Amino acid sequence: MKEKIRIGICGYGNLGRGVEYAVKQQTDMELVAVFSRRDPASVQTVAPDTPKFSIDEIARFQDNIDVMILCGGSATDLPKQTPMLAAYFNTIDSFDTHARIPEHFDAVDKVAQASEHVSIISVGWDPGLFSINRVLAEAVLPQGSTYTFWGKGLSQGHSDAIRRLEGVKNGVQYTLPIEEAVEKVRRGEQPELSTSEKHQRECFVVLEEGADALIIEQQIKTMPDYFSDYDTTVHFISEEELKENHSSMPHGGMVMRSGVTGEATQQNFEFNLNLGSNPEFTGSVLVAYARAAYKMKLKGDKGAKTVFDVTLNDLSHQSSEELRKNYL
Amino acid sequence: MKEKIRIGICGYGNLGRGVEYAVKQQTDMELVAVFSRRDPASVQTVAPDTPKFSIDEIARFQDNIDVMILCGGSATDLPKQTPMLAAYFNTIDSFDTHARIPEHFDAVDKVAQASEHVSIISVGWDPGLFSINRVLAEAVLPQGSTYTFWGKGLSQGHSDAIRRLEGVKNGVQYTLPIEEAVEKVRRGEQPELSTSEKHQRECFVVLEEGADALIIEQQIKTMPDYFSDYDTTVHFISEEELKENHSSMPHGGMVMRSGVTGEATQQNFEFNLNLGSNPEFTGSVLVAYARAAYKMKLKGDKGAKTVFDVTLNDLSHQSSEELRKNYL
Numbered sequence: 290m291k292e293k294i295r296i297g298i299c300g301y302g303n304l305g306r307g308v309e310y311a312v313k314q315q316t317d318m319e320l321v322a323v324f325s326r327r328d329p330a331s332v333q334t335v336a337p338d339t340p341k342f343s344i345d346e347i348a349r350f351q352d353n354i355d356v357m358i359l360c361g362g363s364a365t366d367l368p369k370q371t372p373m374l375a376a377y378f379n380t381i382d383s384f385d386t387h388a389r390i391p392e393h394f395d396a397v398d399k400v401a402q403a404s405e406h407v408s409i410i411s412v413g414w415d416p417g418l419f420s421i422n423r424v425l426a427e428a429v430l431p432q433g434s435t436y437t438f439w440g441k442g443l444s445q446g447h448s449d450a451i452r453r454l455e456g457v458k459n460g461v462q463y464t465l466p467i468e469e470a471v472e473k474v475r476r477g478e479q480p481e482l483s484t485s486e487k488h489q490r491e492c493f494v495v496l497e498e499g500a501d502a503l504i505i506e507q508q509i510k511t512m513p514d515y516f517s518d519y520d521t522t523v524h525f526i527s528e529e530e531l532k533e534n535h536s537s538m539p540h541g542g543m544v545m546r547s548g549v550t551g552e553a554t555q556q557n558f559e560f561n562l563n564l565g566s567n568p569e570f571t572g573s574v575l576v577a578y579a580r581a582a583y584k585m586k587l588k589g590d591k592g593a594k595t596v597f598d599v600t601l602n603d604l605s606h607q608s609s610e611e612l613r614k615n616y617l
Numbered sequence: 618m619k620e621k622i623r624i625g626i627c628g629y630g631n632l633g634r635g636v637e638y639a640v641k642q643q644t645d646m647e648l649v650a651v652f653s654r655r656d657p658a659s660v661q662t663v664a665p666d667t668p669k670f671s672i673d674e675i676a677r678f679q680d681n682i683d684v685m686i687l688c689g690g691s692a693t694d695l696p697k698q699t700p701m702l703a704a705y706f707n708t709i710d711s712f713d714t715h716a717r718i719p720e721h722f723d724a725v726d727k728v729a730q731a732s733e734h735v736s737i738i739s740v741g742w743d744p745g746l747f748s749i750n751r752v753l754a755e756a757v758l759p760q761g762s763t764y765t766f767w768g769k770g771l772s773q774g775h776s777d778a779i780r781r782l783e784g785v786k787n788g789v790q791y792t793l794p795i796e797e798a799v800e801k802v803r804r805g806e807q808p809e810l811s812t813s814e815k816h817q818r819e820c821f822v823v824l825e826e827g828a829d830a831l832i833i834e835q836q837i838k839t840m841p842d843y844f845s846d847y848d849t850t851v852h853f854i855s856e857e858e859l860k861e862n863h864s865s866m867p868h869g870g871m872v873m874r875s876g877v878t879g880e881a882t883q884q885n886f887e888f889n890l891n892l893g894s895n896p897e898f899t900g901s902v903l904v905a906y907a908r909a910a911y912k913m914k915l916k917g918d919k920g921a922k923t924v925f926d927v928t929l930n931d932l933s934h935q936s937s938e939e940l941r942k943n944y945l
Contacts, residue, residue: 311878314759316759390941411945416945424929424935425929425932427933428934429901431643541885551638554865554893556897557889559888560887560888561885561886564884565882565884570884573757574757597933597940597941598930600926601749601925601926604752605752606759613923616925617739617744617748
């Protein structure tokens with residue numbers, strides 16, 4: 290029997306949990322251990338018997354883990370952790386602070402080149418699968434416009450902004466594409482659209498006792514950066530209703546390219562994700578790219594990589610022969 | 618200035634024409650010549666000044682063309698031409714006889730390994746971009762079902778079958794996805810669907826004078842392999858109407874994967890093409906992969922390849938740095 294790819298998870302929140310679920314679905318992988326900054330005994334993994342360790346012990350697993358999947362945040366965790374861990378492991382991260390990607394790539398590359406590991410950064414669906422489709426669509430249709438729409442999806446940042454308001458007990462915010470804008474793109478009009486012309490925002494808010502709904506609604510709708518530029522709807526609901534109907538973390542969206550070929554032939558390209566759980570899907574993408582990192586390392590590749598450097602062949606558990614026979 | 622990638626086109630029908638249009642849109646390529654089995658003087662290229670030669674002269678262009686794009690048919694042209702031309706050039710073809718792909722790959726690989734060229738076979742949208750999405754979706758969502766829907770699109774084979782009937786002067790056939798089947802997949806029901814349960818067929822037929830519409834309709838609807846298993850609609854129209862409304866070659870379709878993660882979370886993946894012209898879009902895909910073949914050859918790669926072996930990095934005219942900065 291072929292040996293399984295040995296996976297480690299560094300950081301265990303919603304994303305780490307999604308990765309644990311995803312590894313279980315892959316027949317060519319096994320989860321070796323979860324590493325956390327918290328007391329390992331306090332970490333509630335999906336499988337109760339998943340080995341858990343302090344992140345301080347991670348380096349001693351160097352020879353027991355083929356790929357370390359980093360599940361920390363982009364703000365403070367990954368800029369430190371990915372370069373640090375690339376010294377010991379092939380790594381996957383979901384670094385998504387757009388403006389700092391080149392800098393993060395260079396920092397990781399320096400370490401991974403020296404340690405001869407493969408480190409794929411900024412993996413997930415956006416950045417990730419959406420990025421792939423933006424490049425693919427533009428390579429095939431150089432004359433045209435590309436659009437990214439997000440939603441319907443729960444936005445963590447906007448939900449936090451609502452919850453910080455005085456008088457708000459709890460709340461969530463969904464980003465939704467504006468259907469009229471989507472249809473304009475599909476019709477080939479190639480409109481120029483700002484983010485707020487493509488999306489609307491819908492908030493579900495639980496008030497503290499005695500809080501004034503009108504004032505809170507006004508505060509949300511006029512909040513700069515987050516809501517003031519958007520068509521925003523605010524619904525007030527009970528804590529029970531929030532728990533009942535708004536506890537999952539759906540997301541998704543689409544990448545569209547409206548292009549022209551020949552004299553004036555309209556060509557539409559569309560990639561669409563409708564995700565019941567954002568962290569579970571993102572975890573599934575990270576796990577697929579862990580396989581790619583493993584296969585690329587076996588072939589002698591090294592250094593920092595992105596989804597743009599990975600072939601479908603390396604991403605799949607099928608052999609090249611099987612792929613040609615069954616998927617072309 | 619960077620030197621342009623020098624492209625040749627072998628075979629000049631609708632697809633060759635699409636390739637000529639597509640090369641013009643790419644800033645890093647130039648079309649060197651078109652090769653045809655016909656008398657070169659009789660070939661009507663898009664640009665009147667495109668150099669045209671007999672296919673018999675093709676080998677002497679060995680040092681003047683970086684990538685030869687083969688635009689012949691899969692039945693008889695490509696099985697001979699691709700192995701023959703891989704001796705002289707990096708090549709791209711759109712070989713789509715599904716059952717013979719492994720055999721075609723081996724024949725091309727043997728020549729391209731020896732001549733040290735890169736030959737990417739079975740490029741287009743299906744096989745091609747659809748194949749990529751089937752592999753990508755399954756790698757990320759191993760638990761689930763993948764569906765391919767075609768249409769709305771003009772089917773050449775089915776149109777030919779109609780036109781062969783006695784009493785039929787002209788006609789076209791469109792394949793359409795059955796919307797109810799698409800919705801079932803989107804709802805996550807993972808139904809088992811045969812090709813005829815996913816598609817319906819719509820025919821527009823011009824009768825010869827004196828032909829009996831009822832008999833022709835019956836002959837179409839009961840034609841084995843082509844129509845008898847399908848929900849088929851037949852419209853009779855005038856020759857003028859056919860020319861006016863049914864002269865373009867639209868096509869498209871979608872690849873969907875309905876997957877499950879975690880305990881029972883529904884995740885939907887969808888790739889959608891809506892093409893105003895099938896040959897122009899296919900030509901655009903071939904041209905993008907010509908760039909990839911060129912870049913792979915420069916890096917020392919060789920042999921037969923498929924879309925599964927190509928990175929986005931090699932497909933794009935942008936540098937890795939630009940891609941990371943602007944597309945992730």
